[in-house]
Amino acid sequence: MDKIVPAHYQPALPLDTLILQDGAAGAGDRMDLDVLIVGAGPAGLACAIELARLAKADGGELNIGVLEKAEALGEHSLSGAVVNPRAFRELFPDLNDSDFPFRAPVGREAVYLLTAERSWRLPTPPSMRNHGNFVASLCEIVRWLGAKAEELGVNVFTGFPAAQLLVRDAAVAGVRTAPAGLDREGKPTPGGSASNDLVAKVTALAEGTRGLLTQAWCAWQRVPSENPQIFALGVKELWETKQPLDRVIHTLGWPLPSDAFGGSFVYPLEPNLVALGLVVGLDYRDAALDVHVLVQRLKQHPLLRTLLAGGEMVEWGAKTIPEGGFYSLPERRSGDGVVLLGDAAGFVDVPSLKGIHYAMQSGISAARAIFQNLKRGAALAEYDRLVNASYVARDLYRTRNMRLAFRHGFILGGIQAALMTLTGGRFPNGKYRMHADAEVARRLSAGSRAGSAETPIGVSKVDAVFKSGNATRDTIPSHLIAAPDVPLEVARFYSRMCPAGVYEAHDPEVGAQHAAPLLRVNAPNCVDCKATDVLGPRWTPREGGSGPKYKRM
Amino acid sequence: MKIAVCIKRVPDSETRVKIAADGKSLDEAGIKFVLNPYDEFAVEEALRRKEQAGAGEVAVICLGPAAAQETIRTALAMGADRGVLLQADKIPIDPFETAKLIAAELKGATWDLILFGRMAIDDYNTQVGPLVAELLGLPCVTAVSHLDIEGTKGVAEREIEGGIEVVEFPLPAVLTADKGLNEPRYPALKGIMAAKKKSLEVKPVQAGAGTLEIVALTPPPDRKEGKIVGEGAGAVGELVRLLREEAKVL
Numbered sequence: 001m002d003k004i005v006p007a008h009y010q011p012a013l014p015l016d017t018l019i020l021q022d023g024a025a026g027a028g029d030r031m032d033l034d035v036l037i038v039g040a041g042p043a044g045l046a047c048a049i050e051l052a053r054l055a056k057a058d059g060g061e062l063n064i065g066v067l068e069k070a071e072a073l074g075e076h077s078l079s080g081a082v083v084n085p086r087a088f089r090e091l092f093p094d095l096n097d098s099d100f101p102f103r104a105p106v107g108r109e110a111v112y113l114l115t116a117e118r119s120w121r122l123p124t125p126p127s128m129r130n131h132g133n134f135v136a137s138l139c140e141i142v143r144w145l146g147a148k149a150e151e152l153g154v155n156v157f158t159g160f161p162a163a164q165l166l167v168r169d170a171a172v173a174g175v176r177t178a179p180a181g182l183d184r185e186g187k188p189t190p191g192g193s194a195s196n197d198l199v200a201k202v203t204a205l206a207e208g209t210r211g212l213l214t215q216a217w218c219a220w221q222r223v224p225s226e227n228p229q230i231f232a233l234g235v236k237e238l239w240e241t242k243q244p245l246d247r248v249i250h251t252l253g254w255p256l257p258s259d260a261f262g263g264s265f266v267y268p269l270e271p272n273l274v275a276l277g278l279v280v281g282l283d284y285r286d287a288a289l290d291v292h293v294l295v296q297r298l299k300q301h302p303l304l305r306t307l308l309a310g311g312e313m314v315e316w317g318a319k320t321i322p323e324g325g326f327y328s329l330p331e332r333r334s335g336d337g338v339v340l341l342g343d344a345a346g347f348v349d350v351p352s353l354k355g356i357h358y359a360m361q362s363g364i365s366a367a368r369a370i371f372q373n374l375k376r377g378a379a380l381a382e383y384d385r386l387v388n389a390s391y392v393a394r395d396l397y398r399t400r401n402m403r404l405a406f407r408h409g410f411i412l413g414g415i416q417a418a419l420m421t422l423t424g425g426r427f428p429n430g431k432y433r434m435h436a437d438a439e440v441a442r443r444l445s446a447g448s449r450a451g452s453a454e455t456p457i458g459v460s461k462v463d464a465v466f467k468s469g470n471a472t473r474d475t476i477p478s479h480l481i482a483a484p485d486v487p488l489e490v491a492r493f494y495s496r497m498c499p500a501g502v503y504e505a506h507d508p509e510v511g512a513q514h515a516a517p518l519l520r521v522n523a524p525n526c527v528d529c530k531a532t533d534v535l536g537p538r539w540t541p542r543e544g545g546s547g548p549k550y551k552r553m
Numbered sequence: 554m555k556i557a558v559c560i561k562r563v564p565d566s567e568t569r570v571k572i573a574a575d576g577k578s579l580d581e582a583g584i585k586f587v588l589n590p591y592d593e594f595a596v597e598e599a600l601r602r603k604e605q606a607g608a609g610e611v612a613v614i615c616l617g618p619a620a621a622q623e624t625i626r627t628a629l630a631m632g633a634d635r636g637v638l639l640q641a642d643k644i645p646i647d648p649f650e651t652a653k654l655i656a657a658e659l660k661g662a663t664w665d666l667i668l669f670g671r672m673a674i675d676d677y678n679t680q681v682g683p684l685v686a687e688l689l690g691l692p693c694v695t696a697v698s699h700l701d702i703e704g705t706k707g708v709a710e711r712e713i714e715g716g717i718e719v720v721e722f723p724l725p726a727v728l729t730a731d732k733g734l735n736e737p738r739y740p741a742l743k744g745i746m747a748a749k750k751k752s753l754e755v756k757p758v759q760a761g762a763g764t765l766e767i768v769a770l771t772p773p774p775d776r777k778e779g780k781i782v783g784e785g786a787g788a789v790g791e792l793v794r795l796l797r798e799e800a801k802v803l
Contacts, residue, residue: 027745072585157745182740191736198742314569469567531742544739549567 001489004287007438009490011481012084013538018216018414020100022166022173022264028194033065033155035370038162038213040068041077042138043342044206044357046091046363046376047146048371052152054371059176062374064154065198067177069161069528073146074139075469076208076528078319078553079356080265080275082106082248083136086391087360090504093146101144102134103269108247112303114254119303122252125397126421127351129249135267137275137552138356158423159544165213166197171336174199175213180543186477201372202380206363206547209320210530211344212540218330227327227404228436229346232262232333234530235295235499236277237459237467238552241311250353255297260284261406261413264298265353266307269552274307281323282534283407283435283496287442287489290496292318296458314461317553318499321355322346326393326400327431333387334380339366349389349395350403351417358392365390384470406430435447437534444489461501465525468500469549476546478523482537491519494536500525502532554609555584556599556666558633559655559685561644562617562624563675577767586620588627589671594730597737598700599668600632609665610634616654618642622753629748630740636646636753647763659689669729672697679729686727694720696731749762 007114035051037044048066070076088100097105109130112119137273146156162175173501174197181192188194190233205214210231217223221386249266261281268274278295321345322328329347337488341347342359346473349358369383387393402420406413486494490504504520527548533539564570565585573580588596596613603609615621615630616639625636639658645651661765667689669682679695686693698712698717705724711716712731782792797803 029741030741031746065708155746155749157742158743159740177742191738191741193741196742549585551585 001487002444004442004444004490004493005439006442006490006493007436009483009486010438010536011538013215013219014481015096015216015219018164018213019220020164020166020176020500022168022197023198026195027197030063030199032063032196033174034062034093034374035064036198036203037064037066037204037206038175039206039208039211039217039342039344040066040070040073040146040156040158040209041142041206041342041359042145043344043359044204044369045121045142045149046087046360047204047206047341047367048149048154048363049091049145049152050367052149052154054367056152058307058375059259061153065200066149066154066156067160067162067175068156069541069544071159071549073156073158074142074547075551076547077138077142077355078234078317078550079138080236080267080277080353081136081138081139081356082130082133082267082353083428084133084354084357087357087364091360091364097134100134101140102181106130106133106135106136106248108248110249112249112251114251114301114303116254117189117302118486119251119301121400125351128250130352135248135269138268139550139553141356157246160196161544162207162213163195163541165216166199168334172201172203172217172338175329178345178541178543180542182477184223184475184477186283201374204341204363204366205344206341206359207344208419209322209343210533212533214340214344215413216421217335217338217340220455221335223330223332223335225324225328227324227434229322229328230281230324230403230434231534232279232281232323233291233316233318233320233499233529234277234279236275236316236553237270237295238315239274239276239308239311239313240308241272241274241307241309243311245274245307246271249303251303255294255302257284257286257289258411259409260286260289261403264406266304275553276304279321281406282320282441282531285440285443287444287493288496290466292461292499293496306327315466315469315551315553316459317548317550318462318531318532320528320530322348323350323403324434325350325403326396327404329396332381334369334383337380337385339370339380341366347392347396349399350400350422351397351399352512356463358395361390361392362374362387365392374449391406400425401432404434407432407434421486438444442493453468461499465500468527469551470525470527470547471549472498472524472542474524476524476542478521479540479542480523480526480532481540482519482521482535485517486519488518493520494532497531497535499529499531500527502526503536522548554606554665555663556604556609556611556668557614557664558592558595558599558611558628558658559614559681560596560624560628560670561589561615561673562586562621562671563589563673565705566590566674572770572772574661576769578594578770586624589670589673591672591674591730591732592736593670594732594734595668595670596631596633596687597626597735598730599666600738602666602702612637614655614658615639616641616644616651616758619755622755625753626741626748629751629753630744631738632644632744633751635751638753638755639758641758641760643760645760645763646767647765648680649684650696650761650763652681652688652761654760655681656685656688658756659685663725665725667691667725667727669727671729671731682727682729689727691725691727692722693727693729694722695729697728700728700732704762
């Protein structure tokens with residue numbers, strides 16, 4: 001074996017269990033709502049807030065429920081983040097920028113090209129200029145938005161993951177939540193709680209990156225996109241530093257190989273509280289690439305080493321990012337009884353490294369379309385029209401090929417991206433075709449053979465998972481669907497792909513009577529980053545409150 | 554069965570707490586607060602007793618800041634019937650002052666059972682329950698890990714060093730719940746919705762100054778760095794010698 005194509009080992013999306021006829025047996029409570037929003041992130045909460053306000057202004061009230069799989073608001077939310085305040089201003093016209101849950105306006109900023117020992121300051125590309133934007137923690141943003149939504153009477157149910165899509169004919173009727181309190185074999189235990197059915201006139205899927213029900217709906221309704229969605233994996237650490245940081249930093253180059261797309265970010269939330277991370281496209285070619293290990297190496301660069309010396313890592317987390325841009329958006333983000341918002345739909349602009357304000361804006365647009373739908377039966381396709389006419393679609397169209405240009409490596413990609421910037425996206429023309437990440441072949445290099453696994457300097461994956469706040473019950477059933485027998489090379493590929501140490505590759509035991517599995521799955525470690533769902537075993541939701549407990553990520 | 558459960562809002566045990574600039578209190582910025590885990594056992598036990606009796610009331614009483622309403626809602630979502638917040642900006646350092654405020658509230662009604670958690674995981678005082686019992690002149694059993702009630706007579710088990718102590722007591726009584734008493738239920742969606750509509754009375758209270766004062770808070774000393782003696786069977790001898798002579802644990 002000299003190459004791995006991850007798709008060959010990936011189980012199919014379990015559509016037959018994800019799409020469920022409304023009224024199917026097996027649920028405990030059933031709750032009727034006007035509007036159900038799946039996911040309390042920036043998209044879902046902006047949608048809930050705008051919708052509750054529209055209803056109130058109209059002299060009525062809507063029964064709006066928001067489901068969230070994290071135990072508390074914001075605990076599964078992770079971003080850089082430098083936030084464009086535009087959607088905040090639209091959602092809260094009566095508030096000032098200083099009222100928003102931001103940490104500080106971006107002052108100085110710098111972009112560097114790194115080699116192992118040196119750094120060159122580059123002119124900041126226009127798309128990456130952040131003047132007027134704010135450094136923030138997405139956890140804090142989500143908690144703030146959640147409180148605003150609750151003040152308006154929205155019901156926010158934390159600790160309830162949506163696990164199945166309830167349907168009637170071709171319409172979405174609601175969702176069924178994941179049960180809680182199952183034992184390792186998946187059997188209910190005393191004190192556990194059964195699934196709940198939540199049904200609504202409109203369901204907004206704001207599940208975030210690589211949303212399970214979003215995938216299921218698009219597959220079930222055969223809603224295509226011009227390109228498949230592609231993803232990057234970001235691994236982030238939060239540091240209390242002894243040295244203050246006075247600028248927003250982005251880096252390109254080392255420690256990434258030249259055939260991987262990505263870069264790092266270093267943001268000061270406070271002068272001595274620094275968020276840093278590395279984002280790598282999941283179309284990387286070397287099966288041995290390990291983003292977590294690369295972050296540990298990045299910290300050894302002189303630029304960061306001096307900043308972090310004597311400091312302490314206080315939090316760690318990981319998350320995928322939908323990077324396909326304009327051509328990866330589902331052809332329509334609305335259907336019978338359903339709309340797709342935010343990261344779940346793919347509203348991320350890679351060249352400017354922004355998604356939060358697009359997510360919120362899509363939520364605001366969805367709220368307006370849903371309100372008209374409930375009030376006078378207008379089609380939910382209005383949501384697509386609103387987004388297509390907004391800066392969300394405009395911005396993504398302008399940079400439509402920029403991320404895609406990097407599919408053949410960093411240097412060629414960089415030149416093309418520069419031309420695209422100069423011409424406002426018009427040159428080179430046409431549409432760049434992409435493969436799904438799982439279809440990209442990985443080479444087995446020396447690094448991917450047994451015995452040469454790199455030792456992470458800094459933080460091990462086990463310590464990292466602890467710092468994510470992950471306190472998932474050890475006795476829950478595994479939520480990851482892996483192919484029964486994968487070759488050792490694939491098991492090793494998974495073990496490096498997963499930043500949280502969920503997968504372990506074990507060499508075959510010599511002379512053993514029964515072959516032990518080569519892939520071992522430590523499911524409770526999972527921090528729901530979804531990289532596994534993109535390249536390896538499928539992800540499904542666990543009982544509510546499992547996974548990380550991010551606080552300032 | 555009429556049961557009062559006294560609960561406390563405490564920092565989540567996963568929270569990394571920081572000492573505030575005054576050196577005497579915790580910096581509350583960014584801390585996630587939860588219902589004290591031992592109080593969860595108390596709430597669960599109250600709900601089971603009421604369910605068993607087929608009738609009655611479970612009232613939840615909490616001394617704390619306005620934000621503690623959220624903590625009370627958690628108990629209401631589990632199934633408690635109503636809540637009372639004795640609102641004070643600061644919870645007194647002196648458990649006796651806390652006990653006086655709670656006892657004053659409890660005196661307003663008659664109760665079959667008054668339940669507390671064995672202790673709050675923030676200050677570990679384990680005092681308020683017994684102090685309230687004393688103030689109300691009721692019998693008190695602490696750290697209950699198993700409970701049987703027949704009519705007006707109760708039998709409680711307490712886990713003590715090397716065994717189990719069995720205590721008989723008459724009702725009404727004050728009990729404090731230990732881990733193992735039960736497995737608290739997961740809040741249900743319907744319970745969360747219902748909790749929003751349940752009565753939550755807010756009563757401002759003024760705590761006395763008490764006789765205790767926190768002089769200083771200090772974090773535990775940093776753990777000394779470990780030592781790797783070696784690898785494989787060859788290192789065992791040296792490890793045993795170090796455990797015996799340096800660590801003196803063998």
